[in-house]
Amino acid sequence: MTATAAWAATAADAPIAPLTIERRALRPEDVDIAITHCGVCHSDLHTARNDWGRTTYPIVPGHEIVGIVRAVGSAVGRVRVGDRVAVGCMVDSCLACDACEDHQEQYCHKGMTGTYNSKDRQDGSPTYGGYSSGIVVRQEFVLTVPDALDMARAAPLLCAGITSYSPLKNWNVGPGSRVGVIGLGGLGHMGVKLAKGLGAEVTMITTSPAKGADAKALGADHVLISTDRDAMKGAARSFDFLLDTIPVPHELPPYLALLDRQGTLCLVGAIDMLPSFHSGLLLGGQKAVAGSGIGGIAETQEMLDFCAEKGILPDVEVIRMDEINHAYERMEKADVKYRFVIDMATIGG
Amino acid sequence: MTATAAWAATAADAPIAPLTIERRALRPEDVDIAITHCGVCHSDLHTARNDWGRTTYPIVPGHEIVGIVRAVGSAVGRVRVGDRVAVGCMVDSCLACDACEDHQEQYCHKGMTGTYNSKDRQDGSPTYGGYSSGIVVRQEFVLTVPDALDMARAAPLLCAGITSYSPLKNWNVGPGSRVGVIGLGGLGHMGVKLAKGLGAEVTMITTSPAKGADAKALGADHVLISTDRDAMKGAARSFDFLLDTIPVPHELPPYLALLDRQGTLCLVGAIDMLPSFHSGLLLGGQKAVAGSGIGGIAETQEMLDFCAEKGILPDVEVIRMDEINHAYERMEKADVKYRFVIDMATIGG
Numbered sequence: 001m002t003a004t005a006a007w008a009a010t011a012a013d014a015p016i017a018p019l020t021i022e023r024r025a026l027r028p029e030d031v032d033i034a035i036t037h038c039g040v041c042h043s044d045l046h047t048a049r050n051d052w053g054r055t056t057y058p059i060v061p062g063h064e065i066v067g068i069v070r071a072v073g074s075a076v077g078r079v080r081v082g083d084r085v086a087v088g089c090m091v092d093s094c095l096a097c098d099a100c101e102d103h104q105e106q107y108c109h110k111g112m113t114g115t116y117n118s119k120d121r122q123d124g125s126p127t128y129g130g131y132s133s134g135i136v137v138r139q140e141f142v143l144t145v146p147d148a149l150d151m152a153r154a155a156p157l158l159c160a161g162i163t164s165y166s167p168l169k170n171w172n173v174g175p176g177s178r179v180g181v182i183g184l185g186g187l188g189h190m191g192v193k194l195a196k197g198l199g200a201e202v203t204m205i206t207t208s209p210a211k212g213a214d215a216k217a218l219g220a221d222h223v224l225i226s227t228d229r230d231a232m233k234g235a236a237r238s239f240d241f242l243l244d245t246i247p248v249p250h251e252l253p254p255y256l257a258l259l260d261r262q263g264t265l266c267l268v269g270a271i272d273m274l275p276s277f278h279s280g281l282l283l284g285g286q287k288a289v290a291g292s293g294i295g296g297i298a299e300t301q302e303m304l305d306f307c308a309e310k311g312i313l314p315d316v317e318v319i320r321m322d323e324i325n326h327a328y329e330r331m332e333k334a335d336v337k338y339r340f341v342i343d344m345a346t347i348g349g
Numbered sequence: 350m351t352a353t354a355a356w357a358a359t360a361a362d363a364p365i366a367p368l369t370i371e372r373r374a375l376r377p378e379d380v381d382i383a384i385t386h387c388g389v390c391h392s393d394l395h396t397a398r399n400d401w402g403r404t405t406y407p408i409v410p411g412h413e414i415v416g417i418v419r420a421v422g423s424a425v426g427r428v429r430v431g432d433r434v435a436v437g438c439m440v441d442s443c444l445a446c447d448a449c450e451d452h453q454e455q456y457c458h459k460g461m462t463g464t465y466n467s468k469d470r471q472d473g474s475p476t477y478g479g480y481s482s483g484i485v486v487r488q489e490f491v492l493t494v495p496d497a498l499d500m501a502r503a504a505p506l507l508c509a510g511i512t513s514y515s516p517l518k519n520w521n522v523g524p525g526s527r528v529g530v531i532g533l534g535g536l537g538h539m540g541v542k543l544a545k546g547l548g549a550e551v552t553m554i555t556t557s558p559a560k561g562a563d564a565k566a567l568g569a570d571h572v573l574i575s576t577d578r579d580a581m582k583g584a585a586r587s588f589d590f591l592l593d594t595i596p597v598p599h600e601l602p603p604y605l606a607l608l609d610r611q612g613t614l615c616l617v618g619a620i621d622m623l624p625s626f627h628s629g630l631l632l633g634g635q636k637a638v639a640g641s642g643i644g645g646i647a648e649t650q651e652m653l654d655f656c657a658e659k660g661i662l663p664d665v666e667v668i669r670m671d672e673i674n675h676a677y678e679r680m681e682k683a684d685v686k687y688r689f690v691i692d693m694a695t696i697g698g
Contacts, residue, residue, distance in 0.1 A: 098586070098609075099610060099634075102610070104610055107610050107633060107634045107635075109586065166635070167635065170611065170635050237447075237458065260447075261448060261451070261453055261456050262519065264637060267628050267631060267632065268632070270628055271627075271628055271629055271632060272627065272628060273625050273626070273627050273628075274625055274626055274627070274628050275625060276622050276623055276624060276625045277622070277623055278620075278621065278622050278623070279616050279619055279620055279621060279622075279623050279640050280620050280640075281640075282616060282638070282639055282640025282641075283616065283617070283620060283640035283641060283642040284456060284640075284642060285456050285642075286456075286515070286516065286519050286639065286640070286641045286642075287639065287640065288613060288637040288638065288639035288640075289631070289637065289638050289639075290631055290635065290636065290637035290638075291628050291629075291630075291631025291632035291633075291635070291636065291637075292631075292632060292635045293632040293633060293634075293635075
């Protein structure tokens with residue numbers, strides 16, 4: 001066990017504050033990573049505050065982790081000391097079920113082990129996330145960060161990036177695809193960049209003209225203001241795929257009307273009860289409502305390599321560790337373009 | 350105008366009874382069909398009784414129509430007098446929008462013209478369905494019935510058949526596909542036969558062990574009793590595609606749990622508000638809830654040809670025209686295997 005500097009929440013109403021945690025001694029297949037940067041995801045905030053009622057305290061958030069390998073277990077062959085590496089939303093899975101064998105560990109039949117607020121599969125110890133100077137992760141869940149990617153900016157790829165990339169790939173988005181990205185936050189801004197990178201024609205669908213302009217600066221071809229009834233009517237049946245990044249429950253019918261025949265709306269933001277809607281909106285065009293959750297490890301590596309090749313990186317605001325509580329306040333007001341990333345050199349301790 | 354024998358409902362609480370209607374004089378592109386048989390669809394009953402609140406009386410139901418061409422307009426080249434032909438749920442569309450140009454006239458942007466309870470696009474006259482000795486339909490909406498298909502048994506292919514076939518094709522069901530058909534009625538029994546014909550491994554999912562046995566007789570490989578919790582749990586994640594033919598609103602979560610990753614549940618029966626469910630059931634495996642409505646004319650012809658090639662026909666109970674009200678009563682009790690077909694030689698008048 002190694003005493004490690006971290007920042008944690010100790011109760012639902014407690015701020016994120018310094019806490020020394022224990023990281024496990026290296027097992028043969030473990031990689032010990034000195035964390036250089038950690039992205040700040042909305043899930044961090046929700047979990048820290050127990051918004052989903054499943055938090056075990058103390059909680060060290062952070063699952064958009066990049067860093068440098070500082071030690072490896074005796075059986076590690078995948079990475080070496082000094083390598084630029086990354087860890088996303090999961091640190092283990094059964095590695096034996098159909099989903100794991102298909103490299104979709106996020107859908108492990110026995111449940112993936114989350115990077116935080118989960119339990120180690122071997123000794124039951126709590127998992128602690130990336131608001132920390134270091135993390136120990138088995139090699140199968142360690143990604144390689146291509147040299148072309150800036151470490152600070154690469155961090156949000158590990159959650160926001162892969163969460164957008166996996167559905168775009170699964171629903172065959174490419175040249176000729178008419179893609180709408182609904183909502184411009186951490187996920188939405190990656191959705192725009194990745195869909196463009198895949199060759200699609202991309203429309204930002206937002207309530208806010210200002211966000212529309214921002215999306216164009218990010219590469220969106222068009223903007224559709226969802227509160228503009230005439231514009232929405234004019235855009236009926238004009239999309240093959242909608243990446244719906246709205247983080248709260250919302251009415252689907254206005255968006256389903258935008259889908260052309262055989263189109264799919266994929267939810268990636270709202271993990272909640274879906275409001276009831278009329279099935280005729282699906283039957284009238286072989287349309288589908290789908291969902292997608294992060295991506296498998298192999299696909300995450302593919303996404304990192306794709307971003308390196310295409311020069312795609314999140315837009316981030318780098319903060320000091322002690323600015324995290326203020327960052328949460330700003331996130332609640334959607335006052336961030338588009339992801340906070342903690343510079344872990346500032347963790348102190 | 351030609352006075353034509355038909356049976357119609359004249360009010361929501363009136364039985365189906367004889368009524369002479371006027372069929373239009375042939376336009377150049379029209380085909381005049383002597384109806385030999387007409388299938389009895391649940392939509393007929395719902396429309397006759399105004400269950401959906403959109404019925405204009407008098408209503409002549411029937412959109413599973415087969416017959417013989419007895420006259421053609423001057424511009425008709427597609428069929429000849431004496432041909433075995435069929436008409437399904439639609440008799441016209443704009444033929445100019447993207448959907449029509451893609452041969453998906455059922456999703457016409459301007460709305461297809463229904464075979465009954467609709468208005469002719471040219472003169473606004475009401476459309477009357479197949480509970481009639483004859484019908485006049487523009488040639489683009491007339492199908493050819495292959496010689497290998499029995500006329501009486503072919504009738505339900507025009508709605509129940511294509512409604513099952515189109516989604517199976519759209520979601521690429523074929524050899525290796527693990528398909529579940531939910532519900533064994535007119536649609537479900539065609540779903541079993543067509544999915545088997547396409548080479549899939551087919552499971553009937555039903556509340557009723559008796560229906561399960563019937564489905565096996567129809568060709569289903571397996572039966573899953575949806576009220577058997579252990580069986581449902583054991584079948585988790587074991588389907589690629591679910592054809593959901595349940596005709597009323599129902600809870601989706603038990604069925605979504607049956608889908609494997611990237612699987613789709615397609616609604617074809619319940620045209621109603623979908624009960625709310627948790628999006629996590631979709632996100633946890635890139636699953637989708639979709640819908641599908643009948644099929645285009647070209648696809649309907651493809652389905653008829655496929656059924657002829659594979660020897661696939663609905664199981665029907667042929668009735669006399671004057672048995673229609675009793676047939677409706679039996680349909681309400683699901684007392685039919687699996688479709689009533691009216692022998693139009695019995696229409697009288």
